[in-house]
Amino acid sequence: MKLRSLIGTKSFYRAVLAIAVPVMIQNGITQFVGVLDNLMVGRLGTEQMSGVAIANQLIFIFNLCIFGGLSGAGIFGAQFAGKRDVDGIRNVFRFKLIVCITVCTVCLFALGFWSEPLISLFLHEGSAEGDLALTLAYGLDYTRVMLWGLVPYALSQAYASTLRETGETVRPMVASIAAVITNLVLNYLLIFGKFGLPALGAAGAAIATVISRFVELALIVFWSHAHPERTPFFLGAYRSLRVPRALTVHIVQKGMPLLLNEALWSMGMSLLNQCYSTRGLAAIAAVNICSTVSQLFNVVFMSLGSSIGIVVGNLLGAGKAEEARDTDRKMIAFSVMTCFVLGGLLAAASGLIPELYNTTAEVKALAASFLVISACSMPFHAFSHACYFTLRSGGQTKITMLFDSGYVWCICIPAAFVLSRFTSIHIVPMFFICTALEIVKCIAGYLFVKSGKWVRTIVPSPASDA
Numbered sequence: 524m525k526l527r528s529l530i531g532t533k534s535f536y537r538a539v540l541a542i543a544v545p546v547m548i549q550n551g552i553t554q555f556v557g558v559l560d561n562l563m564v565g566r567l568g569t570e571q572m573s574g575v576a577i578a579n580q581l582i583f584i585f586n587l588c589i590f591g592g593l594s595g596a597g598i599f600g601a602q603f604a605g606k607r608d609v610d611g612i613r614n615v616f617r618f619k620l621i622v623c624i625t626v627c628t629v630c631l632f633a634l635g636f637w638s639e640p641l642i643s644l645f646l647h648e649g650s651a652e653g654d655l656a657l658t659l660a661y662g663l664d665y666t667r668v669m670l671w672g673l674v675p676y677a678l679s680q681a682y683a684s685t686l687r688e689t690g691e692t693v694r695p696m697v698a699s700i701a702a703v704i705t706n707l708v709l710n711y712l713l714i715f716g717k718f719g720l721p722a723l724g725a726a727g728a729a730i731a732t733v734i735s736r737f738v739e740l741a742l743i744v745f746w747s748h749a750h751p752e753r754t755p756f757f758l759g760a761y762r763s764l765r766v767p768r769a770l771t772v773h774i775v776q777k778g779m780p781l782l783l784n785e786a787l788w789s790m791g792m793s794l795l796n797q798c799y800s801t802r803g804l805a806a807i808a809a810v811n812i813c814s815t816v817s818q819l820f821n822v823v824f825m826s827l828g829s830s831i832g833i834v835v836g837n838l839l840g841a842g843k844a845e846e847a848r849d850t851d852r853k854m855i856a857f858s859v860m861t862c863f864v865l866g867g868l869l870a871a872a873s874g875l876i877p878e879l880y881n882t883t884a885e886v887k888a889l890a891a892s893f894l895v896i897s898a899c900s901m902p903f904h905a906f907s908h909a910c911y912f913t914l915r916s917g918g919q920t921k922i923t924m925l926f927d928s929g930y931v932w933c934i935c936i937p938a939a940f941v942l943s944r945f946t947s948i949h950i951v952p953m954f955f956i957c958t959a960l961e962i963v964k965c966i967a968g969y970l971f972v973k974s975g976k977w978v979r980t981i982v983p984s985p986a987s988d989a
Contacts, residue, residue, distance in 0.1 A: 549692075596774050682747055791932055896951075
């Protein structure tokens with residue numbers, strides 16, 4: 524492959540960034556505020572920080588189930604947008620609402636009844652730091668409040684994803700910015716008890732998050748229904764939740780693997796962190812610092828991956844197969860090269876970032892080591908993430924599931940389980956080995972994308988939707 528084929532023109536990058544930058548800004552602000560939230564909770568001590576981190580592992584599974592359920596429908600939404608099929612987009616949105624109702628019901632039941640045993644799975648003796656009973660109490664307080672935010676989060680994602688698939692990336696960004704600012708301000712007020720308000724600690728952080736999610740939902744719903752000339756697909760969306768049978772079958776066939784994939788992947792990531800937790804609360808706290816900061820740096824390749832799903836999906840829906848292939852190749856290269864730079868910046872800052880936390884020297888040292896490892900792996904994660912969205916854009920959801928969650932459960936989890944249960948290996952080399960296995964995923968992604976089987980249009984014709 525010639526190097527020139529990986530580099531686009533200025534107009535190409537302008538078009539790509541027009542889609543990607545609003546998503547980057549939205550995700551970047553969200554992750555930056557997430558870092559600030561993490562720092563504020565981290566000022567309370569190791570137990571509160573660890574309790575919130577464990578609780579967020581459970582919320583993370585819910586978030587990824589929503590993402591997976593909406594992503595399956597989103598493949599069709601992007602291709603319907605490419606065909607300018609308003610009825611098709613409306614029906615996809617209705618399907619998303621049904622997914623949100625279903626996932627919220629299941630997760631509210633599970634977290635409402637089994638929070639304590641689930642959080643307890645992450646609590647192990649293994650370091651000199653931390654009170655396990657106190658950590659459990661903080662985690663339970665946080666989780667109980669966060670349950671109120673599940674429904675508004677799910678509905679916000681249904682609206683935001685539909686808007687992005689149709690090219691309206693700015694409005695979700697604005698709603699998200701308003702939400703994260705609300706979250707940041709309320710965190711400061713409620714965690715530390717400023718301006719006469721009670722100091723609620725970890726529970727205050729949860730209350731702030733829930734309120735911010737209602738703010739985001741209100742803003743995005745209001746704008747979506749106040750501009751019918753730009754969002755005609757929302758007109759009449761609630762007159763019925765009926766989705767044409769043929770389209771439902773298509774979405775379920777293509778989308779169910781994505782929902783299962785995200786559920787399995789998120790549970791796999793939680794189990795991976797549970798393996799790390801066998802080395803004690805210090806390991807939990809350090810992994811929490813690393814993952815929170817890394818996610819801020821990962822915003823670029825995460826956003827470019829989402830943009831690949833939108834841009835390439837639109838091209839495939841419009842029947843422009845060769846242009847889709849060429850665009851995809853250049854976007855993957857752009858994402859990877861960008862992450863070489865960002866990885867270098869993260870590595871350079873790895874020794875300074877942990878010093879911002881009010882925690883022990885052991886936690887700070889571990890977090891610095893984890894950040895260096897994460898920085899070195901960033902280009903590999905960028906490549907595999909771009910491959911994931913490439914395969915998804917063409918409806919290769921079964922291969923996507925094998926590529927993503929299959930890798931986690933067949934390669935990463937077994938390695939972590941063996942290392943944590945049957946060896947006395949230190950947490951840092953354990954973390955390095957599990958992270959380095961991403962190379963296997965990159966090789967598989969390259970082969971899948973190179974095959975070209977994803978280059979196809981999957982949306983049914985309007986006549987077949989009835």
